[in-house]
Amino acid sequence: MMAVAVWTLVMGSLVAVALSTLRIVRGPTYADRIVALDILLAAAIALCVAASVYTARTVYLDVAIGLALVGFVATIGWARLVEKGAES
Amino acid sequence: MIWVASIFLISGGLLLVVAAWGVIVLPDALARQHSATKAGTFALAMVCIGAMFFGQSVEWTWRLLLMVGFLMATLPVASHVLARAAVREGGLLDLVDQAPLIGDDPAVGAGKAD
Numbered sequence: 001m002m003a004v005a006v007w008t009l010v011m012g013s014l015v016a017v018a019l020s021t022l023r024i025v026r027g028p029t030y031a032d033r034i035v036a037l038d039i040l041l042a043a044a045i046a047l048c049v050a051a052s053v054y055t056a057r058t059v060y061l062d063v064a065i066g067l068a069l070v071g072f073v074a075t076i077g078w079a080r081l082v083e084k085g086a087e088s
Numbered sequence: 089m090i091w092v093a094s095i096f097l098i099s100g101g102l103l104l105v106v107a108a109w110g111v112i113v114l115p116d117a118l119a120r121q122h123s124a125t126k127a128g129t130f131a132l133a134m135v136c137i138g139a140m141f142f143g144q145s146v147e148w149t150w151r152l153l154l155m156v157g158f159l160m161a162t163l164p165v166a167s168h169v170l171a172r173a174a175v176r177e178g179g180l181l182d183l184v185d186q187a188p189l190i191g192d193d194p195a196v197g198a199g200k201a202d
Binding site (some may be wrong): 001002004005006008009010011012013015016017019020022023029030031032034035036038039042044045046048050052054058061062064065068069072075076079080081082083084087 | 090091093094095097100101102103105107108109110111112117119121124125128129131132135136139140142143147148150152155158159162165166170172173174176177178188193
């Protein structure tokens, strides 16, 4: 049962990565691309949790915490950059 | 407990797909950031709760609780900043300024949003 759950989680994350990559390629504005990067970050964190459940180790949870911290700063930075670019 | 963990993990994965699907099908950048931030964070919270039911120990639980707390704390800020970037880039600022607020005189309340 646990293997099915982890498999579903990994497949869902990969589908989310594919859809958000499509939005990054297609997206008409830069704000759309930043939003798709947010989904990519969420998929990366979900994959880290899936890895820690699959291997029953907590090391990957530390990686996921680091990703959550760095990804928030990245989102803020990209959004500020787009905003400044739109003003000038 | 394995069943509860599996149900939470599966629903988290499906909700992540729903969030990414919303980023594809919704019409403009404001609606897309709505889908990505709220549904994405909720999906990650479901995944973390499932991993908590799987781990059932202190070192799993405090790491996952730290992650969920940090995601919930940064969700409003990230959502607001993304929405502001979408408004500024899409040239919707006049539309936002002219939108009437509840209890406001629409002619007076057209301040600069910052």
